[in-house]
């Protein structure tokens with residue numbers, strides 16, 4: 105067939121570009137929530153309260169007691185690439201925060217209605233602002249004034265994401281069900297609550313009528329990582345976990361983990377991986393641990409592994425994936441080997457005479 109005549113190339117309007125970009129970063133409610141939790145942690149919060157309606161599609165609300173946002177910063181809060189966390193590309197190599205791209209809130213504002221109520225310690229009242237497509241818009245419908253309005257509020261920030269994907273109907277259709285989305289949200293909250301012992305976290309469904317729906321996750325400030333694992337996965341799981349720790353200088357690794365032993369028989373494998381405090385997938389690590397445990401776990405049963413690795417920020421690339429879910433790092437083989445060896449040592453020291461083969 106004859107080739108068709110080429111069609112003219114034209115630049116997309118900015119709001120179309122932004123909406124497409126937003127869809128890559130915010131793929132479902134749980135991605136949005138992960139970004140919001142990370143922002144609250146970056147703001148130094150010790151209390152994070154999450155309320156969810158319709159699997160986060162109707163409402164995703166997160167309240168923290170962190171630093172709050174300066175009133176003067178509110179107008180550019182949801183512009184793309186506005187951040188308080190880095191100033192130069194080089195800062196990425198010593199990143200001490202979750203955030204750095206200044207894209208999360210911007211993205212959310214392109215696919216949802218966003219309302220922010222925030223108060224710094226210095227302000228005498230809180231300020232409320234609403235956002236759409238990156239811009240501040242009037243808080244009250246019908247009003248023309250988009251300036252933040254003063255209101256009552258606690259120190260910290262409340263972010264409400266309403267009607268997620270209202271303007272991207274294909275995305276909305278692709279999501280399976282509110283129950284499924286809520287399960288994914290809970291998984292994110294559970295992971296962060298376990299990793300952030302010292303921060304009280306809760307998550308509940310907003311119930312019409314009764315305001316005191318019971319929380320599905322509810323951790324307290326004083327609870328330890330192990331306490332929080334027990335609170336979520338139950339005492340029987342907790343009682344079968346062993347602590348694994350290592351501090352190595354070359355490559356620089358700080359390993360902290362709670363792993364199940366030889367008698368544990370999980371129907372499903374549970375892997376909670378954190379690399380430099382970010383909840384991530386790490387396929388090489390998962391494959392190695394699966395192989396390790398398959399040597400001695402009963403057929404069809406799987407381990408529980410909570411594992412945190414702190415690596416030289418210089419050697420971690422968190423920017424390989426739009427949702428930052430899979431991260432890349434240097435010295436992967438050595439580090440995975442170190443994890444399996446330390447785990448083997450710990451299990452062997454539990455008086456189990458089996459030999460634990462480590463093969464990476």
Ligand code: ADP
Pocket residue numbers: 139143144147168170171172173181186187188189202203204205206207208209210261
């Ligand atoms: P990033 O986290 O990459 O900087 P975000 O879009 O997630 O980008 O947030 C933009 C900025 O808004 C942050 O740099 C921070 O200054 C501010 N911010 C967002 N959420 C909060 C919060 N819960 N408390 C205080 N400041 C916040």
Ligand code: MG
Pocket residue numbers: 139142143202203204206208209
């Ligand atoms: Mg952020």
